[in-house]
Amino acid sequence: MPGVVCRTDRGWQVVAREADAGAVPSQGTPPARSTRERLLAAASGLFAERGYERATVRDIASRAGVNQALLFRHFGSKRALFGEVVARDGAEQLRNTPPERLVETVLMSMLAPPTADGGGAGSSRSLETLLRSVGAGDEVSAAVTALGDDYARVLAGLSGADDSGVRADLALAWLVGIGLMRVVVGKQPLADADAREVSRLVVGTLGHLLDGMAPPPGRDAGHD
């Protein structure tokens, strides 16, 4: 992502992408950079709620209270915007969670969502975005795969087996599947089951696949 190219009245022009670290405070002008962040926040929410294809650029711009042309000036394309959202949200959740509690945390954030659209910053909807956008085709598979790799790499550290990579992928697949059946499909009785109980069942069962996980909060969840 080398930058954003825009067409002005008299030629092509490259808008540098400096909203990352230092971010020079644009002085004098009305709140400039906030547009980027509002677009990112709106996109994060809509991608999580509807997935890549059903979240249109018009909806994203509208929720951000911004003209849709600005979306393309800042990010170049819808796909690039999606890539930034996925990378940002995924990194945030991974950075804030200790590995041995990752399964539990992801599960709880998926099973007991922060009650719809209110929540302030993009709060860990990354896996929801992933599972709603899967199947959107080659356009977004790169971003989805990268995020999955990040999660799986952390989970792989929880098993000493030589096939720890496959075991980690299987654990991740379970998380994704549970989120899919519960949040997207609304499968009963899973959709209305108590989040803590579901988490206990899953964490307890996964203990037989991955070492190094924190034990489930309640009693053991094996089959006896």
Place this chain on the structure above:
Amino acid sequence: MPGVVCRTDRGWQVVAREADAGAVPSQGTPPARSTRERLLAAASGLFAERGYERATVRDIASRAGVNQALLFRHFGSKRALFGEVVARDGAEQLRNTPPERLVETVLMSMLAPPTADGGGAGSSRSLETLLRSVGAGDEVSAAVTALGDDYARVLAGLSGADDSGVRADLALAWLVGIGLMRVVVGKQPLADADAREVSRLVVGTLGHLLDGMAPPPGRDAGHD
């Protein structure tokens, strides 16, 4: 490949290729009902390959060698066609598999697919259709939910626990998640792992969640 269509001077003509089972010999009238079945077959394949939204009615009609207007005459809408495909394919797999081997069978049919588009009749791509179409929105959630219910009902019979419904949903969620990560996302190393080994890991681990499952074919897959 359910048939070959040739273009003559005054219209389309069907060279029937009835290598299936009974295949009534169309007598007198030109093959009328076969259009329905060709549309169903084409839709089954395309829904499994691309999911609901990315499989367009034009593509379906084209693969069936049929004008797209006929699709609407026969099924009324794309959604109705999807419903028929899902119900038909799903019922077929469930009817042909004993419950205690359902997990293993679904896993193997997903992990070691019958080498792409060749396979004759709609052969158990139903779960692939489900997971590729999830997230398509309310339009198709009914059909997806119904199919999921059928699978979960069978799985629920494998556990004597009073929360057997939730446990069955969790098992189904794992199957869906694995298929998603492997077939749709192509997540490594899971995507290239040996199908039998994956099946052994999953079946072994699920034995701690569901009673009544057939034991894994190889040695136990627990963590000790």
Place this chain on the structure above:
DNA sequence: CCCTGGTGTAAGCAGCTGCTTACCAACCTA
């Protein structure tokens, strides 16, 4: 003969998609 009626077809509809264009309104520097 005309009339149905089931089959197949090309063309078109309104609506939505991602994305582009031309223009406006500030502010800063010279």
Place this chain on the structure above:
DNA sequence: TAGGTTGGTAAGCAGCTGCTTACACCAGGG
């Protein structure tokens, strides 16, 4: 004052979507 850069906007583009319409064909039957 003029020029340049930046932030913002309404309108439009081509392309695709599911779906509909109007018409051609060929049967049987009064």
